[in-house]
Amino acid sequence: MRNVSLSFKITNDKIDNLKEYVIRTLNRTKAKKTDFKATDNVSFVIFKGEKVGIIGYNGAGKSTLLKIISGVYSPDEGQVIINGNIAPLLSLGAGFDKNYSGRENIFLNGAILGYDEEFLREKYDEILEFSELGEFINVAVKNYSSGMLSKLGFSIATIVEPDILILDEVLGVGDINFRKKSKEKLQSLMASNTTVLLVSHSISEIRSICDKAIWIENGRVREIGEVNYICDKYTEEAKNASKEKTKKLKPKRF
Amino acid sequence: MTLEILKKGSSENFLLKQIIKKNFTSKYKDSVLGILWSFFNPLITMVLLTAIFSTFFTKSIENFPVYFMAGRCVIDFFNSGTKIAMTSIKRNRAILQKIYVPRYIFAIGGICSEFLNFLMSLIVMIAIMIVTKAPFYLMSLLSIIPIATLVILITGVGLILAILCTKFTDIEYLYKIFTSLLVYACAIFYPMSIVPQPIRGYMELNPVYGIIAEFRELVMYGRFPSLKLMLTTFIFSIVLFIIGIIIFRRYQNKITSEI
Numbered sequence: 378m379r380n381v382s383l384s385f386k387i388t389n390d391k392i393d394n395l396k397e398y399v400i401r402t403l404n405r406t407k408a409k410k411t412d413f414k415a416t417d418n419v420s421f422v423i424f425k426g427e428k429v430g431i432i433g434y435n436g437a438g439k440s441t442l443l444k445i446i447s448g449v450y451s452p453d454e455g456q457v458i459i460n461g462n463i464a465p466l467l468s469l470g471a472g473f474d475k476n477y478s479g480r481e482n483i484f485l486n487g488a489i490l491g492y493d494e495e496f497l498r499e500k501y502d503e504i505l506e507f508s509e510l511g512e513f514i515n516v517a518v519k520n521y522s523s524g525m526l527s528k529l530g531f532s533i534a535t536i537v538e539p540d541i542l543i544l545d546e547v548l549g550v551g552d553i554n555f556r557k558k559s560k561e562k563l564q565s566l567m568a569s570n571t572t573v574l575l576v577s578h579s580i581s582e583i584r585s586i587c588d589k590a591i592w593i594e595n596g597r598v599r600e601i602g603e604v605n606y607i608c609d610k611y612t613e614e615a616k617n618a619s620k621e622k623t624k625k626l627k628p629k630r631f
Numbered sequence: 632m633t634l635e636i637l638k639k640g641s642s643e644n645f646l647l648k649q650i651i652k653k654n655f656t657s658k659y660k661d662s663v664l665g666i667l668w669s670f671f672n673p674l675i676t677m678v679l680l681t682a683i684f685s686t687f688f689t690k691s692i693e694n695f696p697v698y699f700m701a702g703r704c705v706i707d708f709f710n711s712g713t714k715i716a717m718t719s720i721k722r723n724r725a726i727l728q729k730i731y732v733p734r735y736i737f738a739i740g741g742i743c744s745e746f747l748n749f750l751m752s753l754i755v756m757i758a759i760m761i762v763t764k765a766p767f768y769l770m771s772l773l774s775i776i777p778i779a780t781l782v783i784l785i786t787g788v789g790l791i792l793a794i795l796c797t798k799f800t801d802i803e804y805l806y807k808i809f810t811s812l813l814v815y816a817c818a819i820f821y822p823m824s825i826v827p828q829p830i831r832g833y834m835e836l837n838p839v840y841g842i843i844a845e846f847r848e849l850v851m852y853g854r855f856p857s858l859k860l861m862l863t864t865f866i867f868s869i870v871l872f873i874i875g876i877i878i879f880r881r882y883q884n885k886i887t888s889e890i
Contacts, residue, residue: 468730472723477653488645488646488648493645
């Protein structure tokens, strides 16, 4: 019924950068806006169950793309068509209230993530158990260690069984044990039927998880194809690029 | 399909509840008296202003404490409600930039929690009415009309300000000045009759004052306010409400990339 295919097309997504925004505020629209196209005329189709890796250099627009897909940004032109429910694991524990206990934050954060009350009540024990917080769940989160916070955030975010999973870098949080556990949890989420969109700088990770890759460069799609083919090309070019850079640096040394 | 929408609606309601709860708890965190401050705060100002002004206006205002409280409840709700809606997007940008939530939800949640505060201040007003042996009228129940008008007005103004505030930071400071002036312009602690005529005519155009005047008529005297006043404030509020929704809908998609 849902998640048969998802396709989207974005044209000329302009995003004013912060500097421009400040200048414009000070001068009251005197300054001309210059458009920065974070993503430019990107279009691709991802089918149900596909695991897609998105690669590209820093600032290429990978994260922007994920934010557009998850609905945080809306494109200026073009449209995103999605069938199925999305779980964007872009940030853990967004909107945690530091004065709230862990328990209250489960409900607050869950509500922000779009879960309903019934679902959270049902899954509460599961979240608590997975987070390994035990008695600390009744303590205000301002007293939590950063590890505990991310464990809790991870446990809340991954409680759903999404049709589409969006990841910005595979999340490894907490100590060694929890890291292993969270990897396993993610792998179970990535089970056969789930569509996965993963942004990562770790090529080996992309190779092992994904079966398709999209190479983004300067906000445009450079190439789409089979994962190993794209990754080979990408690493090749990255190598050449870094060689050139070191070449340029060499004359400085005597 | 309908099930999906229903499900979405219920999770949005849940989020709204959580936001209201959060606003409430964060307001009173670390305070010993907690929610009681909502009662004390207006009470203390009322006592002070009554001590100062009530002898001034004994002729024109028969029950100064109630007169003051009725005005103060309304103006407080207007000021705090529009302020919380104004800053709602900026304050929650960390969330809005990471997860998709309906943009209006923080503004509406803020107005709802301020509405609850307003209801609590009404309890104070009723308590004062009992203490000062003010008469109660059945007609007073109709004050639901000015209150509804007020909520509509606040939502409209709040939504407009929320968008403006993401564009220009200065709006926040400007609005602060505006609200403190508004308190003086709304005849909270003096009767409108002391204002000389040409100015008074303009001041009476102010919809917030209009709502206060309606509210006082209904609560203090049990009289139905003039239809002309009711209509003008209502139309003004509805117009601002519609403008607010149009502006918000138009710009809401842009704001996440601008804040």
